[in-house]
Amino acid sequence: MHIHKPQHHVQKPGAVALSSQEAQWVRLATATNNLANANTPGFKSHMVKLVNTTQKGKEGRIVHFVSANKSLRDITDGAYRQTGNPLDVSLSGKGYFMVETAQGNRLTRNGQFALNASGELVMAKGSYKILDENASPIIIPHNIKQITIHAHGDVYADSMLVGKIGVFSVENQQEELKSLGNNLLDPTKQIPVISASYNIKQFGLEESNVSPVRESILMIEILRQYEHAQKIIDEQEQSSKKVLNVSAKNV
Numbered sequence: 459m460h461i462h463k464p465q466h467h468v469q470k471p472g473a474v475a476l477s478s479q480e481a482q483w484v485r486l487a488t489a490t491n492n493l494a495n496a497n498t499p500g501f502k503s504h505m506v507k508l509v510n511t512t513q514k515g516k517e518g519r520i521v522h523f524v525s526a527n528k529s530l531r532d533i534t535d536g537a538y539r540q541t542g543n544p545l546d547v548s549l550s551g552k553g554y555f556m557v558e559t560a561q562g563n564r565l566t567r568n569g570q571f572a573l574n575a576s577g578e579l580v581m582a583k584g585s586y587k588i589l590d591e592n593a594s595p596i597i598i599p600h601n602i603k604q605i606t607i608h609a610h611g612d613v614y615a616d617s618m619l620v621g622k623i624g625v626f627s628v629e630n631q632q633e634e635l636k637s638l639g640n641n642l643l644d645p646t647k648q649i650p651v652i653s654a655s656y657n658i659k660q661f662g663l664e665e666s667n668v669s670p671v672r673e674s675i676l677m678i679e680i681l682r683q684y685e686h687a688q689k690i691i692d693e694q695e696q697s698s699k700k701v702l703n704v705s706a707k708n709v
Contacts (some may be wrong), residue, residue, distance in 0.1 A: 459557075464568040465536050478683070478684075478687040479688065481508060482684040482687065484506055484529075484679050485506045485508075485680045486677060486680050486681075486684075488504050488505070488506050488529060489673045489676050489677050489680065490677075491504065492504060492668045492673050493670060493674070495666055495668060495674050496666050496668040496670050496673075497665075497666065498568070498665070498666050499536075499568045499569060499664060499665060500531055500566065500568040500569060500663070500664050500665075501536075501567070501568075501641060501665040501666040501667070502531045502533060502534075502666075502667055503531075503532045503666070503667055503668040503669065503673075504530065505529070505532060506528075506529055507529070507530055508538035519708060522662070528633060529538075529633075530632045531631060531632045531635060531702070532667055533631045533632060535550045535551070535667065536666050536667040537665045537667075538550075538659060538663075539645065539663050539665050540661060541661060541662050541663060542661055543661065544604075544605050544606075544607075544660060544661060545570075545571040545572055545579075545582075545605065546569060546570055546571065546661060546663050547607055547623070547658050547660055547662075547663075548569055548658070548662045548663050549569055549625065549654065549656060549657075549658055550658035550659070550664065551653070551655045551657050552653050552654075553653030553655070554566060554567055554625065554626055554627070554643065554650075554653045555568075555584035555588060555589075555623065555624070555625065556588075556589045556593065556624050556626050556650065557580075557581055557587060557588055557589060557642070558587040558589055558593075558595070559584075559642065562638075563593060563650075564586070564638065564642040564643060564644060564645075565626065565628075565635070565642070565643040565645060565650065566581070566601025566641050567641070567664060568583070568641040569658075569664060570582040570620045570683050571588060571664060571706040572585075573598055574587075576597070577597050577598045577599060578595045578596065578598075579595070579597075579621075579623075583640065583641075584640050584642075586642075586656035588623060589624050590621050590623065590624045591622055592609075592624075593624070594621075596613055596620065596621035596623065597620065597621070598613070598615050598620060599615050599618075602615040602616050602618055603616055603688050606706070607623065607658060607660045609657050609659070610622070610656075610657075610658065611623035611658050621681045623658065624652065625653045625658070626650075626651060626652060626653055627647040627650065627651060627653040627654075627655075628645050628646060628649075628650050628651075634646050635648075635649070640701070642697065644678055682690050
């Protein structure tokens with residue numbers, strides 16, 4: 459998630475408070491996005507890294523504020539939810555599925571799969587092809603009775619091995635993966651490599667690791683801090699008006 463960094467230099471308490479409000483808006487947008495994806499399989503919540511700022515305020519008091527620095531992805535596993543669907547798979551550990559899109563190969567933790575008309579394994583939402591370790595599609599023959607997916611991605615159509623789901627990792631999961639929507643991630647400049655530490659479980663999905671309760675409490679805290687910053691801005695404006703009134707009377 460992109461973080462907007464204020465470009466102005468903080469000198470006065472009112473400006474410091476305004477910077478703090480900008481940081482709170484970024485936090486609020488992040489928490490809102492987390493809540494919106496609480497039921498999205500494999501979604502990883504984000505948290506905003508804050509930098510502490512202090513400035514001398516009215517009557518020499520020290521005013522404490524924060525500014526938004528960057529957004530970090532929480533890479534802990536989500537809970538496993540059984541669905542009974544043989545094309546639903548949960549991924550735990552380090553790694554992501556790789557899918558083929560018109561803009562290039564992308565990563566995802568969403569294990570809701572389906573078959574297209576050609577028998578290719580695809581994402582149920584978006585129909586992006588699921589790729590194997592060689593970045594090739596996995597094709598399931600027609601008229602098979604059972605699909606079995608093993609813990610390390612081996613895919614069997616009845617008793618015949620037809621492919622292996624690729625699971626790839628990148629060095630920086632928290633900061634450098636760019637969210638694209640549809641639960642897709644762009645590795646940006648990172649080169650995905652085959653993961654050495656993961657586990658796939660069939661007949662279920664990895665749930666989002668978002669905690670709705672935690673995000674709701676966080677939103678309340680954010681709004682309180684925003685209101686506190688607004689109070690500082692209002693005090694600064696009132697103080698400035700008094701100075702102007704006094705100056706006008708002395709003219």
